[in-house]
Amino acid sequence: MQEEVDSTISKFKLDDTVKNRLTNAMRSRAATFKEDMRTLNDVLRAAKHPKGALSLKLREIERGTFSARSYSPLGPTPAERQDMERAAAAKEKGGDDKKGSSRDRSRDRSRDRRRKSRSRSRRRDRD
Numbered sequence: 001m002q003e004e005v006d007s008t009i010s011k012f013k014l015d016d017t018v019k020n021r022l023t024n025a026m027r028s029r030a031a032t033f034k035e036d037m038r039t040l041n042d043v044l045r046a047a048k049h050p051k052g053a054l055s056l057k058l059r060e061i062e063r064g065t066f067s068a069r070s071y072s073p074l075g076p077t078p079a080e081r082q083d084m085e086r087a088a089a090a091k092e093k094g095g096d097d098k099k100g101s102s103r104d105r106s107r108d109r110s111r112d113r114r115r116k117s118r119s120r121s122r123r124r125d126r127d
Contacts, residue, residue: 001026001027001030001033002023004033004037005019005022005023005026005037006019008022008037008040008041008044009022012044012050012051012054013050014050014051014054015051018051018054018055018058021055021058022040022054022058025058025061025062028061029061032068035068036061036066036068038068039068039069040054040057042069043057
């Protein structure tokens with residue numbers, strides 16, 4: 001556990017204060033340590049200011065609101081990409097029986113109401 005924390009600290013050139021906070025936070029999360037470290041490393045790689053990003057994530061851990069993500073801000077891993085491709089292929093193979101999504105139907109109904117409203121007002125103007 002300490003080796004992974006040390007490698008993360010040295011990789012992103014973080015100071016001892018952040019190292020101590022990270023070590024203490026990870027001790028309390030031994031059950032999800034690997035997922036948490038993977039998420040933290042992804043966040044730090046994507047961050048413009050790694051120290052600030054880690055401080056925010058440590059605050060979430062301390063408050064109990066942090067959850068390890070199954071995705072990376074840098075994009076999906078090759079295994080995740082393969083899963084997404086399989087899901088897309090299955091969706092195409094199964095076909096889409098609906099005419100359109102509920103959002104499209106709602107938009108069409110709204111458009112129809114506006115058209116009816118305009119036509120009524122135009123009739124009143126002609127009379």
